[in-house]
Amino acid sequence: MASKLVAIIAGVGAGTGASVARKFAASYPVVLLARNPDNYESLVKEINGNGGRAIGVSADVSDQNSLKNAFSQVEKEFGSGVGCTAAIFNASGKFTRKPFLEVTEDEFISNYNVSGKGGFLFAQASLPLLLRSLDHNPSHPPTLIFTGATASMKGSAMFSVFATGKFALRALSQSLAREFGPKGVHVSHAIIDGVIDIPRTKEWMKDAGPDAKISADAIADAYWHLHTQPRSCFTNEIDIRPWVEKW
Amino acid sequence: MASKLVAIIAGVGAGTGASVARKFAASYPVVLLARNPDNYESLVKEINGNGGRAIGVSADVSDQNSLKNAFSQVEKEFGSGVGCTAAIFNASGKFTRKPFLEVTEDEFISNYNVSGKGGFLFAQASLPLLLRSLDHNPSHPPTLIFTGATASMKGSAMFSVFATGKFALRALSQSLAREFGPKGVHVSHAIIDGVIDIPRTKEWMKDAGPDAKISADAIADAYWHLHTQPRSCFTNEIDIRPWVEKW
Amino acid sequence: MASKLVAIIAGVGAGTGASVARKFAASYPVVLLARNPDNYESLVKEINGNGGRAIGVSADVSDQNSLKNAFSQVEKEFGSGVGCTAAIFNASGKFTRKPFLEVTEDEFISNYNVSGKGGFLFAQASLPLLLRSLDHNPSHPPTLIFTGATASMKGSAMFSVFATGKFALRALSQSLAREFGPKGVHVSHAIIDGVIDIPRTKEWMKDAGPDAKISADAIADAYWHLHTQPRSCFTNEIDIRPWVEKW
Amino acid sequence: MASKLVAIIAGVGAGTGASVARKFAASYPVVLLARNPDNYESLVKEINGNGGRAIGVSADVSDQNSLKNAFSQVEKEFGSGVGCTAAIFNASGKFTRKPFLEVTEDEFISNYNVSGKGGFLFAQASLPLLLRSLDHNPSHPPTLIFTGATASMKGSAMFSVFATGKFALRALSQSLAREFGPKGVHVSHAIIDGVIDIPRTKEWMKDAGPDAKISADAIADAYWHLHTQPRSCFTNEIDIRPWVEKW
Structure with a gap:
């Protein structure tokens, strides 16, 4: 059976992507994108x-053909008229922190390929489906959300690789918000300023006290809230950080 | 009967303040502050x-004694141990747009007295009650929200009166977020970038198409979402604008 | 003898103000404003x-009548047609760093009275003379510069007093730049992000190594550069910090 | 004869690059980089x-080998111990303004290759020479300047290609300023907010009145001023716009 509206989440792993998927799955069929099927298989089953x-x-996400194939599969699965009600770009290049003169061109480019080019390609693939969702009288405006980081706002020492990609992603988000807002698509950028509490960060910040890492489920709640905003009240940027974060 | 937790909204009129009051009244007793009782009487009844x-x-809000009396009344009404679960500063100085050399000192100061000094006095009065709410195991972290505007971010030509007050309020919000976040109080600043759809603006922007003015109820939903964020996931600033807004 | 063009510096002490005065005195008669004559007397003599x-x-600067008297004296001294080629607002409220709930209303207001109201009053007094300087075919566009600080951009914990004033001053500067730029007046805001190397800070940061404090003469050079920019190339904001500053 | 210090300017054409080259050539031997020798030949002769x-x-600049060869030629010409006293990155991807869904992957990447990857490669090539210049007791701290644009700060509708590159370049500049400032290299970013008055823009804005386009020579003066700042007083970002610019 074809469903008229789906949510598509790029960059699903054990953290934010999974929480966002669960949250949006309560209301929509969800499409989970990741390079490695290990990252989504158990969640799909769940x-x-x-x-x-x-x-x-x-x-x-950094490969146009790969993304095109993925979106073709979405249409095959849900029907060629399927609309996207929410597209969440949660992919992120490898976190790199090192002296600038030791950064290789490959490191620099490979990060950009996800955060910069990947954001671009994902937006180009999903915007036609986001616009199409408007034909289905959706309960909420179609929503395109980009996950940013502290490095979206500040280029810290030894963070040039990560920050250039995240700055670029923020520019993309702003530009799309201004072009597609008046077409009815809500584009938003979330600055995640802190460590997310996921399996990979379990051993980090052990002495920082309770709730010092960001709850991935709470990020998902924030994204859901963004999705439910009516078009008269779009939030185009939020920051998110734990209560004890220095900023 | 004494209630343990109340929400306090400063600057209640026919617009955002009223919507916020209704939203928070679904969960808490609410205290509505305004200079002129005409601004809250029918809403209190409702x-x-x-x-x-x-x-x-x-x-x-610009008068320390007046505010102290108001908070004394809150304690008289709800008990001296009452906590504040949400304090919303929605007061705003008179909107002034005029050539700089025609601005009088009184105009300049009277705006600041609301946005700058008023925010300061309201924060000093409400923070002790916000902190005290933590003793009552609240469902959500106590929340202090300041309502900003486009002029919180940009000093446009002929907007010096309004922008100086709004910039000051944003500075206050940031400073309090950093000091009181680690004490468990969620401080947030909302940049309302557009015209709010209220009786006073009914005749404005008639040719701008549907939903070109911000729904006050949607602002209230956003504030409620901020209030419900757990302390591991505080948003300290959001922007809000209609889909068709230029920015 | 009447001079056609003067530079006026508000907030002259032993630091930035004195360096700026010396720099501009090489090209223009200078008017030094300070509350306490001790702050300018030896410099005037020098x-x-x-x-x-x-x-x-x-x-x-926070008292309209006092400023009016000062500007009357300028006209008495230099002739009623005198133009101002550069007006530098270097006054600053008392630096206050303390827990928010311990700040008194007087502290809050007295800082604002310098940074907010003072900036407003100084701009209102000097802009007519800045505009008038255009009648004298000046070598450089008339220039109005406001001295800001780290706290112009960031409201740190316990800095609400200082940051609200400095944010307000930045809003003022932006608004005036946009209104008076097209009239030929160059308005600029300088974010001084670091400790200035003046007698009062002599004992500070002794272990920070050489040049860890900002040279006041170098600030003066930067202000002079701003002044010399032609109207096709106005810088409206610069930041300034020592090489070793964390930011 | 070997010269100890040179200035290197990437992105030399008929506009800013040429003015910067002339300005720095008054004090240093200059190296002019451009893809097409037509862009520098007459200037070299001049x-x-x-x-x-x-x-x-x-x-x-977007090709690592090409840049390496260029820097080898610099060492061959000026001696292997040559230091770089100023490196100016003035290259810019092709200006692209079009509906997002019409942007090709090639357009997106080719712009990024100049502004993002090009900035990275130029910085990696020039920083060792900038650091080395410190051995030669330079009159001014070695300076690395990146030329930005309005799109460095704001992602406007239909500007995603240009803005993503320019945001990335700004991130790079900030990150390098924080890492290499404490090593004695002055890294600065200039936001050129307006149309530059060069042969290519001769027919633009004919009705905008005098001086409505930015003088390239005045930009060069600003860059020279940045270069002359002592390490106790580094400006890491300036904006530049004509007096009549809306911003």
Whole structure:
């Protein structure tokens, strides 16, 4: 059976992407994109087992053909008229912190390929489906959300690789918000300023006290709130940080 | 009967303040502050008639004694141990747009007295009650929200009066967020970038198409979302604008 | 003898103000404003002794009448048609760093009275003379410069008093730049992000290594550069910090 | 004869690059980089004819090997111990303004290759020479300047290509300023907010009145001022715009 509206989440792993997927799966079929199927398989099973509907598609956001194939699969699965009600770009290049003169060209480019080019390609693939969702009288304006970081706002010493990609992603988000807002698409950028509490960060900040890492579920709640905003009240940028964060 | 937790909204009129009051009144007794009782009386009646609880107190946020009296009334009404779960500063100086050399000192100061000094005095009065709310195991971290404007970010030509006050309020919000976040109080600043759809603006922007003015109820939903964020995920600044706004 | 063009510096002490005065005195008669004549008397003598021309006027920038008297004295001294080629607002409220709940209303207001109201009053007094300087075919566009600080951009914890004033001053500067730029007046804001190397800070940062404090003469050079920019190339904001500053 | 210190300007054409080259050539031998020798040949001749010293090297800033060859030629010409006293990155990707869904991947990447990757490669090539200049007791701290644009600060509608590159360049500049400032290198970013008055823009803005386009020579003066700042007083960002510019 074809569903008229789906949410598509790029960059699903054990953290924010998974929380966002669960949150949006309560209301929409969800499409989970990750390069490695290991990153979404158990989550797809979990959502489908809980009465939701999810599919996982292996895709590399930095590769136009790979993304095109992924979106073709979405249409094959949900019908060629399917609309996207929410597209979440949660992919991120490898975090790199090193003296500038030791950064290789490959490191620099490979990060940009995800945060810069990847954001561009994902937006180009998803915007036609976001616009198309307007034909289906959606409950909420179609929403395109980009996940940023502290490095979206500040180029710290030894963070040039990460910050150039995240600055670029923020520029993209602003530009799209201004072009597609008046067409009815809500584009928003979230500055995640702190460590997210995920399996990979379990051993970090052990002495920082309770709730010093950001709850991925709470990020998902914030993204859901952005999605539910009516078009008379779009938030185009939020910051998110734990109560004890220095900023 | 004494209630343990109340929400206090300063600057209640026919617009954002009223919407915020209704939203928070669904969960808490609310205290409505305005200089002129005309601004809150019918709303107090409405909330109390709908099964909520509201009191109105006449107060001038730019006058320390007036504010102290208002907060004394809150304690008299709700008990001296009452905590504040949400304090919303929605007061704003008179909007002034005129050539700089025609601005009088009185105009300049009277605006600042609301946005700058008023924000300061309201924060000093409400923070002890916000901190005290933590003793009552609140469902959500106590929240202090300041309502900003386009002029919080940009000093446009002929807007010096309004922008100096709004910039000062944003500085205050940032400083308090950094000092009181680690104490458990969520301080947030909302940049309202557009015309709010209220009775006073009914005749404005008639040719701008649907939803070109911001829904005050949607602002209230955004403030409520801020209030419900757990302390591991505080948003300290959001922007809000209609889909068609130029920015 | 009447001079056609003068530079006026508000907030002259032993630091930036004195360096700026010396720099501009090489090209223009200078008017030095400070509340306490002790702050300018030796400098006036020094400049006049070195072949320049300087007068000192006791003035409180937060008091409209005091400023009016000061500007009357300028006209009395230099002729009623005198133009101002550069007006530098270097006054600053008392630096206050303390827990927010311990700040008194007087502290809050007295800082604002210098940075907010003082900036407003000084701009209103000097802009007519800045505009008038255009009648004298000046070598450089008339220039109005406001001295800001780290706290112009960031409201740090316990800095609400200082930051609200400095944010307000930045808003003022932006608004005036946009209104008076097209009239030929160059308005600029300098973010001084670091400790200035003046007698008062002599004992500070002794272990920070060489040049860790900002040279006041170098600030003066930067202000002079701003002054010399042609109207096709106005810089409206610069930041300034020592090489080793964290930011 | 080997010269100990040179200035290197990437992105030399008929506009800012040429003005910067002339300005710095008054004090240093200059190296002019451009892909097309047509862009520097007459300028090289002009500078050498006026008693200065200039060489032009054909180089593509987005190609690591091309840049390496160019810097090898610099060492061959000026000696292997040559230091760079000022490196100016003035290259810019092709200006692109079009609906987002019509942007090709090639357009997106080719712009980034100049502004993002090009900035990275130029910085990696020039920083070792900038650091080395410190061995030669330079009159001024070695200076690395990146030329930005309005799009460095704001992602306007239909400007995603240009803005992503320019945001990335700004991130790079900030990160390098923080890492290399404490090593004695002055890194600065200039936001050129307006149309530059160069042959290519001759027919633009004809009705905008005098001086509505930015003088390239005045930009060069600003860059020279940045270069002359002592390390106790580094400006890391300036904006530049004509007096009549809306911003």
